[in-house]
Amino acid sequence: MTYCLAIKVREGLVAIADTRITSGTDTTVKKKLYVDQKEKHSIFIMTSGLRSVRDKAIIYFRELVEEGAEFNKLYKAVNAFGQQVRRVSEEDKVPLEKAGFKFNLTTIIGGQLKDDEEHKLFLLYAEGNWVELDQGSPFVIIGNSGPGKPILNRTLNDQSSMREALKGGFLSFDSTRMSTNDVDFPIDVVLYNKDSFAITEYRYEKKDLEHITAQWADELKAALHRIPEDWMEPAFEKLNATKDCQEKIDL
Template sequence: MTYCLGIKVKEGLVAIADTLITSGTETAIKKKIFIEQKDNFSLFIMTSGLRSVRDKAVVYFREQLESQEFNKLYKAANAFGQQIKRVAEEDKVSLEKAGFKFDLNTIIGGQLKDDTEHKLFLLFPEGNWVELEQGAPYVIIGNSGHGKAILNRTLTENTSMKLALKAGFLSFDSTRVSSNNVDFPIDVILYKKDTYEIAEQRYEQKDLQDISAQWAEELKKALEDISEDWMEAAFAKLPHNEKV
């Protein structure tokens, strides 16, 4: 399984991807983010699904970038979607005969020269996509169930990139401690609006273990500080111990 998170706020984009690859009982560490960076062109792609499908689609897309220019991110998203369809035509039948589901979900983010702002897209295995707009500041692909609560409670379009990254890491960490198929290292992508410069950073578990421990302690303290007055009505219905 995979954990890939893309966040869009007014200030820019924040993305996090784990690097754990599982195949049966075998595990390996592999990068799940592809970056294309040049003049007035900043684009990143994160994927969840069959690694063979992902690698083939990315290779085809890279070839397309060598011969074709895109001025808006949605056009690049269309192009990558076409490559997913191309791989499906070539490999879907044989994969399904072998017992594998043709599966590739993709997050594409960035800003190209004629985009008025940074963009974030979610692509489906069929190659079609949706764009994240106001009111939907993030998207997760892969193992998404455990990490949504903190994002839903904290993120808005006005959230700073620093707070978005903080919430994003805690979302990943919640997923990691609840799942055995999501783990460090994680790759972090930062993009600030209109800069056309993508920053990338890898974090090992040792780099963030203190933050994880601090969060666990803060949660315990916050739980203890929650008022208990509302509980009295329920506990009052319990039978009282009588002294013999």
């Protein structure tokens, strides 16, 4: 499984991708994040799905760019990547399905190209169609998305700072990591400031953030203890009454 998260706030973009690859009982570390950076051209691509499909689509897209393809808006690059995914589907879908594998690739593409009025974030499906993330949905997760969503829903909006986005994003990843054994460190982080045309990448190992994980666990326990308990009294009074009644019957 995979955990890839991208967050769009007014200040810029924040993205996090885990690196764990699980195949049967074997686990390896492989990068799930591809960055293409040049003048007035900043784009990152993260994927969830079959590794072979991902690698082939990325290679085809990179070759397209190296051969001179240029895009002035990010949605055009997204269309081009979608075409490469369809190309891989035409080549590999049938033999993969005959072998018992589902053709599967979900992609997050973010960045800003020279004629984009702002930074953009897109979710691309295996069929090659896409949706753009807007103010009503400031983040998207692909892969193992369930455990990490609640904290983001409660804490982030498009007015959040990039620092808040990274902090919340890491805690979202950590919640997912604690809930499953196929998402883990290292994690790759991408930061992009609006209109900068300069993507920054950074990798965090487990040892770098263990103290944050421990602090978060302690603060969650402390918050649980601080929650008032008066609202529970009617339920426990009913429980005790039922218990007393059962004891009398037993006598």
